[in-house]
Amino acid sequence: MNIVFINASPKGKNSNSCYFLELLQNSLTKDTPNDIIIKQYTITSPYSEADFYTDIANSQAIVFAFPLYVDSLPSNVLSFLRKMEEVLTSSPCSATVYGIVNCGFYEGKQNELGIEILKNWCSRVSLPFGQAIGIGSGEMLGSLRTMPLEEGPNKNLGIAIQKFSHTIFQQTAGETIYVIPSYFPRFFFIKAANHFWVKRAQKNNLKKRDLYRKFAIPKNEK
Amino acid sequence: MKLIIHDLPEDMAKTLFSHHSSDYKIISGCADITPCTGCFGCWVKSPAKCCIPDKYHNMGKFLASSEEFIIISRCIYGCYSPEVKVLLDRSISYLLPFFKVRNGMVHHKLRYKTSFSLTAYFYGEDLTSTEISTAKQLVQANACNLNVSNCETIFLKNPLELGGKFR
Numbered sequence: 001m002n003i004v005f006i007n008a009s010p011k012g013k014n015s016n017s018c019y020f021l022e023l024l025q026n027s028l029t030k031d032t033p034n035d036i037i038i039k040q041y042t043i044t045s046p047y048s049e050a051d052f053y054t055d056i057a058n059s060q061a062i063v064f065a066f067p068l069y070v071d072s073l074p075s076n077v078l079s080f081l082r083k084m085e086e087v088l089t090s091s092p093c094s095a096t097v098y099g100i101v102n103c104g105f106y107e108g109k110q111n112e113l114g115i116e117i118l119k120n121w122c123s124r125v126s127l128p129f130g131q132a133i134g135i136g137s138g139e140m141l142g143s144l145r146t147m148p149l150e151e152g153p154n155k156n157l158g159i160a161i162q163k164f165s166h167t168i169f170q171q172t173a174g175e176t177i178y179v180i181p182s183y184f185p186r187f188f189f190i191k192a193a194n195h196f197w198v199k200r201a202q203k204n205n206l207k208k209r210d211l212y213r214k215f216a217i218p219k220n221e222k
Numbered sequence: 223m224k225l226i227i228h229d230l231p232e233d234m235a236k237t238l239f240s241h242h243s244s245d246y247k248i249i250s251g252c253a254d255i256t257p258c259t260g261c262f263g264c265w266v267k268s269p270a271k272c273c274i275p276d277k278y279h280n281m282g283k284f285l286a287s288s289e290e291f292i293i294i295s296r297c298i299y300g301c302y303s304p305e306v307k308v309l310l311d312r313s314i315s316y317l318l319p320f321f322k323v324r325n326g327m328v329h330h331k332l333r334y335k336t337s338f339s340l341t342a343y344f345y346g347e348d349l350t351s352t353e354i355s356t357a358k359q360l361v362q363a364n365a366c367n368l369n370v371s372n373c374e375t376i377f378l379k380n381p382l383e384l385g386g387k388f389r
Contacts, residue, residue: 010259067260071363072301075308076257082298105321106328113363116356120299123350190321190328197319201266211319213269214333215283 002059003028003168004052004095005040008066008077012044016142017065020100020135023149023157024063027165036169043080053087059095061130061168067138068103068114081121088125096130097122098168102138106189108178110136115176131167131174133160137181137189139196153181223247223287225338226388228294229305230381238381242388247284251305255312264315270333272312282315285368286334290341292388294381297344300356316368325366332369340365340373345381 005025009015021040028036039055041047056062066077073081099118101111111134122129135141141157149158160177167174181189198208226248228235239248256274263273264282272279285291295306302310317330342361344354358375365373378384 010257015260069258069260070307070310070314071367072307072360074257074260075304075311078298078301078304078307082304110327113356113360116352116359117299117301120301120350120353120356123352124299186323186328190323194320197266200262201269204267206266206269211265211269212333215270215280215286217283217287217334217336 001036001061001169001171002055003036003038003061003063004055004059005038006062006064007040007042008064008074008080009042010044010067010069010074010076012042015067016102016138017067017100018042019142019145020102020133020161021063021065023161024100024165024168027161028169032169043076053091056084056088056095057091057093059093060171061098062095062127063098063100063168064118065100065102066114068101068111071110071113073114073117085121085125088127093125093127096128096168096171096173098130098164099132100135100164101132102135102142104137104139104193106136106180106186108134108136108180110134111178112176128173130172131164131176133164133177133179135160135179137184140184140189140193141179141181153184155182156180157182223284224290224292225249225284225288226292226294227251227306227309228381229296229303230294234381238384239388246388247288249278249284249309251303251307251309255305255308257308258311258314262319265319270315272315274312278309278312281309281313282317282333285313285316285338286336288338291338291368291370293340293342294384295342295344297346297349297353297357297377300353301360302344310364329367337369337371340368340370342373342375343378343381343384344375345378347379349377 007018009017101114115132119129160179224246295302318333320331361375
């Protein structure tokens with residue numbers, strides 16, 4: 001089985017999207033390493049378009065991974081999909097499309113529109129849509145890479161990746177799987193995330209109050 | 223101020239906006255604009271201002287200065303065009319990084335106490351009912367995240383139908 005992974009994160013190889021693809025690759029190749037050939041492309045890194053479209057044409061599954069930006073896809077991913085649409089209208093491809101969409105908000109459900117947009121793209125290019133995972137708390141789960149997937153807040157993610165890889169391997173379709181961190185209530189997530197921003201700002205020699213900075217808006221401009 | 227962001231070709235933009243009043247600030251996304259890289263610099267490095275040093279680094283300020291926000295975009299896959307989306311992605315300094323629960327889900331806290339109305343004009347000849355539905359939900363989601371006072375989504379076959387609207 002030939003699978004193309006498309007890491008469509010604007011952050012490229014240092015992204016959480018890339019990490020989630022890595023987890024999927026581990027799951028897909030765990031039991032049947034010789035049956036699966038995965039080609040991975042990162043849209044922000046240089047690659048051969050000829051090789052890319054050859055791999056797409058020869059694939060049975062395409063897996064997109066990207067973060068949610070302003071409730072939908074980052075602008076560079078939209079440009080990429082539009083370009084792919086142009087090529088795919090004249091080049092044969094029958095792969096099933098899968099998606100991993102992650103957002104910084106707690107609820108995986110907030111990725112729903114990003115997934116819908118990917119499905120709408122599939123309709124435009126006449127490719128079947130298989131399944132998606134909508135990962136909430138993406139920044140947090142992406143920072144727990146050293147914790148086993150069977151444990152702690154990672155548990156839901158581990159189960160989702162396992163189910164998702166099964167769907168891909170069977171080349172079937174399934175309902176969207178939405179992920180929130182396990183054993184990690186929302187109020188605690190908000191507390192931890194708000195603390196995270198302050199810590200991150202401190203590395204730039206900023207205090208918490210600096211993060212509330214505003215531009216003065218003259219009254220006549222409003 | 224009334225802020226318009228759009229993806230219209232130059233000649234069409236000239237036709238539509240030629241007699242606009244000084245109330246309007248009009249920004250085209252058709253230039254070669256550097257996309258947001260998700261660095262979060264506008265939250266934790268230079269709060270309220272995007273770190274990419276070009277003329278689009280103040281999108282958050284423009285939103286805060288607006289009483290009306292108007293988006294004119296081709297509808298692609300039920301989303302904004304990349305040309306309009308790049309401007310929205312560069313606007314997140316309008317919000318704070320901190321989270322709170324609003325309308326039952328986690329959203330960013332507001333940096334400014336002000337709010338604006340949002341009108342999204344989507345255009346396209348052959349939009350499917352699913353794309354129209356997705357686009358409507360997207361504008362609603364944006365309105366929730368940006369604390370919009372009221373919002374409207376309008377679909378057009380051709381943006382020239384807006385002729386005479388912005389004076």
